[in-house]
């Protein structure tokens with residue numbers, strides 16, 4: 061059943077903007093809206109669904125395909141899905157049309173893609189108008205970074221003697237920064253190079269006015285007053301120049317902050333004031349000095365950056381490459397170019413009728429610009445719709461350029477655009493969670509409802525999901541033998557063991573607690589993360605682990621490649637032998653030898669010989685291979701692979717293999733992005749796969765998940781443990797920038813600097829959202845603890861003090877705690 065708001069979100073005649081809380085079915089309704097559009101007769105190729113990652117795109121495609129497949133296979137399922145989707149019983153013609161959609165989509169293919177792939181398609185179609193070569197190649201993220209590093213190395217070594225200015229900039233930077241700092245700052249500039257305007261010349265700060273030496277008369281009076289002995293040991297530095305460490309040490313602490321008390325003995329007021337003046341003068345001079353250094357560093361970094369960037373750019377142009385940000389920015393240029401606007405817009409207008417955007421909170425300003433320009437294309441036509449779904453509370457990718465302010469600005473833009481053209485536009489809020497039980501949602505409501513920056517609306521649980529539990533442990537006293545991290549890990553692992561041994565039943569799964577039901581979430585991969593993983597493994601638990609593997613080296617990919625080689629060329633005996641020996645057919649060496657005598661019968665190749673065999677199992681194998689061959693030539697690479705992977709034959713033979721699902725997922729994701737480039741076939745794909753050392757994180761699916769909160773996005777588990785609520789993700793960016801006025805580089809790190817303050821404020825808001833994502837992964841039970849006191853710890857504690865009750869500490873007699881456990885359950 062859909063909720064009323066979910067149903068409204070499917071209306072195919074309205075622009076819809078959905079703010080959806082965690083677990084309220086964002087992806088679910090997006091898929092149902094596509095179905096609804098298809099049922100309305102919209103051609104699949106006129107629908108564009110944009111996702112944030114390739115993984116999300118592939119996931120969405122698969123969910124839609126399986127829904128359509130279910131509809132095709134079962135009339136009962138077809139009727140229920142259609143009734144839900146249309147809000148009433150479907151007409152017989154709608155039912156028969158729906159049952160044909162699966163094969164229809166296989167033929168035409170849907171545009172579910174990332175915004176980058178989408179822009180790539182536009183640029184390929186209008187390469188002439190965009191002023192780029194038609195067969196441009198894409199520099200993916202890794203290739204982009206390695207090209208940037210190459211050019212940087214070139215500029216810093218081979219090229220720099222050519223320019224004295226550049227050489228001096230490098231020398232100056234090398235005296236003040238480590239190589240790692242220089243490289244990472246330059247890379248930061250490169251990442252931001254399209255959005256930030258780097259002024260070539262920053263206004264030079266005024267010359268330094270050094271503070272005058274402390275007046276000798278004052279010094280003499282001080283010495284006289286304090287006595288020779290005290291003065292020699294305490295006032296020595298004051299005779300020196302202001303830039304000497306001894307002088308500075310008198311006025312400043314080791315951290316460089318002004319000393320609150322300059323002398324340990326009382327002196328007459330006028331002498332005290334003289335010293336305070338001198339301290340103030342020194343502080344001003346140091347501030348000026350820092351500005352001058354910062355100015356010089358900014359100049360030097362920008363100089364070095366622009367030199368590397370011009371080499372990088374030249375290389376891309378000469379070799380026909382576009383990097384990921386080029387795809388977005390070149391599309392913006394194309395859509396804004398008045399010379400071709402009429403033609404480009406008329407073509408796009410014909411092609412795109414409905415745009416759906418998922419995870420909109422993670423969209424960057426430039427990506428929004430593309431979407432805004434596309435809506436201009438439609439120029440207020442009522443049969444075109446935009447559907448955007450996002451959760452501002454889950455915007456946690458600021459470090460990748462996502463900008464929440466832009467999310468709200470985009471909403472206002474589309475709303476006023478719709479109003480202007482008198483197009484129906486609905487702003488919807490989804491607050492009914494299909495995931496979490498009421499206790500968890502009540503605590504989430506308590507913790508976040510006062511967060512003005514969160515735009516928070518109270519979450520509601522479904523009637524059948526009342527109950528659940530939230531628990532908070534008091535902060536452990538680490539004065540005991542072991543460090544608190546180890547204590548915490550041991551404590552939680554012991555509790556997990558008890559839950560499993562006691563065979564406690566979970567309501568949401570209806571069965572006893574298993575390792576797979578548990579997620580342990582941390583803000584980042586840190587020592588606590590390692591401590592937990594090690595403790596779990598040492599206690600004999602399975603941990604969902606990740607390791608890096610080269611995709612093309614996996615046996616499964618080798619088997620797939622052999623099959624494709626053979627499908628492309630039936631006379632390729634070696635590939636056919638590989639396929640026959642693989643788990644797909646599992647033929648032994650001995651059996652192979654027996655058929656390999658075919659040449660003695662005057663038959664030229666193995667495939668012709670196999671087809672002449674009438675006996676089993678050969679006849680069945682030939683039939684299967686022929687079936688694959690037929691589909692292979694009828695479909696696109698992505699269609700074929702997606703079909704082949706899910707054939708019962710393949711599932712049965714590889715299903716039980718470890719990591720099969722991840723490897724096949726990765727292969728599909730690669731094909732998915734690859735197939736966005738029109739006109740590319742199997743050979744190019746095979747070439748790409750064998751050339752590039754694509755690695756992937758191999759995960760073991762079974763066991764307790766120890767994950768970063770970013771890595772847990774979109775996931776859920778019956779039991780979630782957040783062992784350290786005092787999470788801190790804040791990093792002190794050396795460069796900050798502002799959008800107020802022109803973008804510019806701010807290299808100064810003064811705490812009182814408004815840019816810096818704003819940056820810190822943004823980061824602390826992101827920390828709140830990370831906490832939100834973590835808490836809302838839980839379905840039935842949420843457990844929290846903390847290594848130290850912090851705002852999130854206090855917030856959860858206040859919520860539980862209000863809603864729950866106190867339970868005396870009984871978990872470990874060795875650990876000293878002064879406060880009880882707080883527990884809320886219904």
Ligand SMILES: Nc1ncnc2c1ncn2[C@@H]1O[C@H](COP(=O)(O)OP(=O)(O)OP(=O)(O)O)[C@@H](O)[C@H]1O
Nearest residue numbers: 061062063081082083084085086087088494495774
């Ligand atoms: N109307 C519905 N009827 C039944 N199940 C639903 C409905 N809406 C959503 N769900 C289920 O609720 C769960 C959460 O849905 P989904 O993953 O789409 O949520 P989400 O909002 O995308 O989550 P997140 O915020 O974590 O990304 C899924 O198992 C989904 O199938």
